Amino acid sequence: MDYLSSGFSKVDGSQDPGVFFSCLQTLCSLPYFQDYKKKSFQLLNPTKCSRILEVGCGLGGDATAIAEMIGDRSYVLAVDSSRKMIERAYKASGNEDSVLYCLGDACKLPFCDRAFDGARADRVLQHIADPRKAFSEMVRVVGERGRLVVYEPDWGTFIINGGQREISRAMTRLFGDTFPSGWIGRQLPGFFREEGLEKIQVKPETFTTDDLDLAIKVFDLINNAHRAEQMGYVSKRQAEGWLEDLRKANNHGRFFCSYTGFLVYGEKPAGSLI
Numbered sequence: 001m002d003y004l005s006s007g008f009s010k011v012d013g014s015q016d017p018g019v020f021f022s023c024l025q026t027l028c029s030l031p032y033f034q035d036y037k038k039k040s041f042q043l044l045n046p047t048k049c050s051r052i053l054e055v056g057c058g059l060g061g062d063a064t065a066i067a068e069m070i071g072d073r074s075y076v077l078a079v080d081s082s083r084k085m086i087e088r089a090y091k092a093s094g095n096e097d098s099v100l101y102c103l104g105d106a107c108k109l110p111f112c113d114r115a116f117d118g119a120r121a122d123r124v125l126q127h128i129a130d131p132r133k134a135f136s137e138m139v140r141v142v143g144e145r146g147r148l149v150v151y152e153p154d155w156g157t158f159i160i161n162g163g164q165r166e167i168s169r170a171m172t173r174l175f176g177d178t179f180p181s182g183w184i185g186r187q188l189p190g191f192f193r194e195e196g197l198e199k200i201q202v203k204p205e206t207f208t209t210d211d212l213d214l215a216i217k218v219f220d221l222i223n224n225a226h227r228a229e230q231m232g233y234v235s236k237r238q239a240e241g242w243l244e245d246l247r248k249a250n251n252h253g254r255f256f257c258s259y260t261g262f263l264v265y266g267e268k269p270a271g272s273l274i
């Protein structure tokens with residue numbers, strides 16, 4: 001079974017990588033994601049950078065969007081640890097030659113120090129067991145005054161209205177606990193400070209929906225409920241009853257669900273020895 005919370009760290013090992021491709025396609029079609037992505041591009045300010053690194057590029061849509069904002073002599077290098085993602089992204093990019101694709105691990109970026117003017121990662125560190133290492137790699141490969149932009153959710157902020165309180169608590173907790181780094185959102189500002197970055201900005205971005213069908217897709221609610229049952233968080237009856245309660249709540253206009261992600265910006269100081 002492919003779970004969205006734990007499967008993005010090993011897409012190439014999946015029997016059906018299409019699950020991950022279609023999840024990314026759904027998310028990038030939603031206004032919330034389009035909106036914070038646009039803000040993250042503004043923070044990166046690609047017109048001021050000529051060499052940009054996109055870490056964990058997925059299907060490559062963001063790398064292409066950034067490439068459209070930069071000058072002729074500039075380029076975006078998009079890296080991902082999944083060969084299947086990189087292949088999809090490369091095919092989708094058509095003749096866009098200002099995006100270069102590369103297979104690589106965020107924790108061991110295959111680039112020399114200060115090779116880029118800016119680096120961005122979007123919902124990637126949550127899938128990495130050592131997100132601190134991945135972030136310090138991003139800092140290493142960016143030069144003086146280099147711009148770093150990262151957006152990550154914090155799954156401790158995940159709330160659902162509609163089911164029994166204790167069951168909803170167990171379900172949201174399980175979802176967060178099955179990400180390699182489900183609390184990355186709250187850790188991220190500290191990472192920027194520990195690396196000595198300057199001009200740090202932290203912007204909370206809250207997603208909400210009252211549409212159960214959408215929540216099922218975005219938060220993998222049905223698979224997650226079955227997993228909660230298998231892992232002993234809840235009984236089979238509780239899991240099924242909870243999903244039924246959510247459907248009833250949805251029919252009566254009471255279903256609600258939300259989480260907060262954090263968009264964080266920082267700049268590498270001039271004269272930095274990192």
Ligand SMILES: C[S@@+](CC[C@H](N)C(=O)[O-])C[C@H]1O[C@@H](n2cnc3c(N)ncnc32)[C@H](O)[C@@H]1O
Nearest residue numbers: 009056057058080081082105106122123124127
């Ligand atoms: C949730 S997707 C986000 C993709 C893209 N940033 C977006 O916003 O649509 C996470 C991506 O990170 C990649 N990934 C996971 N672990 C990685 C690692 N250690 N190094 C590089 N990429 C990784 C996955 O293959 C996947 O493409």
